[in-house]
Amino acid sequence: MLVNGTWQGKWHPYQGQDRQGRYLRQDSTVRHWITRDGNAGPTGKAGFAAEADRYHLYVALICPWACRTLMARQIKGLEGLISVSIVHPVIGSHGWSFEHFPGSTEDHLYGSNVLHQLYTRNDPHYSGRVTVPVLWDKKKHRMVNNESADIVRMLNDAFEDLAPSEIDLYPPAHRDEIDRLNRHFYHELNNGVYRAGFARSQTAYDEAVNDVFSALDDLDSRLNGGRFLFGEQLTETDIRLFVTLIRFDLAYHGLFKCNRKRITDYPYISRYLRELYHLPGIAKTVNPAHIVHGYYGLKQLNPSGIIPTGPELSTILAA
Numbered sequence: 001m002l003v004n005g006t007w008q009g010k011w012h013p014y015q016g017q018d019r020q021g022r023y024l025r026q027d028s029t030v031r032h033w034i035t036r037d038g039n040a041g042p043t044g045k046a047g048f049a050a051e052a053d054r055y056h057l058y059v060a061l062i063c064p065w066a067c068r069t070l071m072a073r074q075i076k077g078l079e080g081l082i083s084v085s086i087v088h089p090v091i092g093s094h095g096w097s098f099e100h101f102p103g104s105t106e107d108h109l110y111g112s113n114v115l116h117q118l119y120t121r122n123d124p125h126y127s128g129r130v131t132v133p134v135l136w137d138k139k140k141h142r143m144v145n146n147e148s149a150d151i152v153r154m155l156n157d158a159f160e161d162l163a164p165s166e167i168d169l170y171p172p173a174h175r176d177e178i179d180r181l182n183r184h185f186y187h188e189l190n191n192g193v194y195r196a197g198f199a200r201s202q203t204a205y206d207e208a209v210n211d212v213f214s215a216l217d218d219l220d221s222r223l224n225g226g227r228f229l230f231g232e233q234l235t236e237t238d239i240r241l242f243v244t245l246i247r248f249d250l251a252y253h254g255l256f257k258c259n260r261k262r263i264t265d266y267p268y269i270s271r272y273l274r275e276l277y278h279l280p281g282i283a284k285t286v287n288p289a290h291i292v293h294g295y296y297g298l299k300q301l302n303p304s305g306i307i308p309t310g311p312e313l314s315t316i317l318a319a
Helices: 064-075 116-122 147-156 170-189 192-197 202-220 235-253 267-277 288-296 314-316
Strands: 056-057 083-087 134-137 142-145
Touching: 056 064, 064 083, 064 235, 083 170, 116 142, 142 147, 142 202, 147 235, 170 192, 170 202, 170 235, 192 235, 202 267, 235 267, 235 288, 235 314, 267 314
Parallel strands: 056 083
Antiparallel strands: 056 134, 134 142
């Protein structure tokens, strides 16, 4: 992490823990919003109006939170309006970097070697963790937001005047239920797999893994007979679930010890996963090599650095 603009030692995945060894995720720190007219959003300062080729995303293809934003960009047809840089999948001693790996890119804006240079470009005295995604303003040369949930919502709405879309990922009629399901699945599943994988006690692990499979059982029941969670209406909740589900058998089942069942053991979730994967543009946001090398490259969880040979994504999607 950075302290007053200076990188502090080696990166580690354990953001925090309570006295019972439960993993505690830290909050995002930069929360401005792009809006259609540049007025302030729900948090942060005003001055970020929706414009073509003004904004840039920094993402990691290993990271489910970052890939939420890539999915929203694809679904809303914003590829031509918002450019992207992709970091190396394995987090090194200086955090996320722009080293060569198939499917990664350079920092297209500034030629940075590591992502924390972007954070100090935005704020020379920044203190905190250096995370993806980052939504960057190329006009002001500053960070807009590093919270994936915020970015998904602004991509859904802010650019409608420039790139009208028939898809509304946060439709007014379902907002209360979307918010409720987001909270439920975030705690038990999206972050639940991390709570299991990064648990520092048996009690914390047992609690987390029970939550994970309770959520998966619940989800499989909800999907009995429906295309998406809200029938034919694709929403941000589906995006938030997809990024965890597509990584589950590839990484969380083995490395994070979430191994009671695989996603392929759930008939309705498996169908749902295939349905989402085959939506236009979504396959572009999934890179199995980045996912496997990134997670199994975590030395704290996999000291040997051995990369497993399976399962293949094609097998997961064929189940």
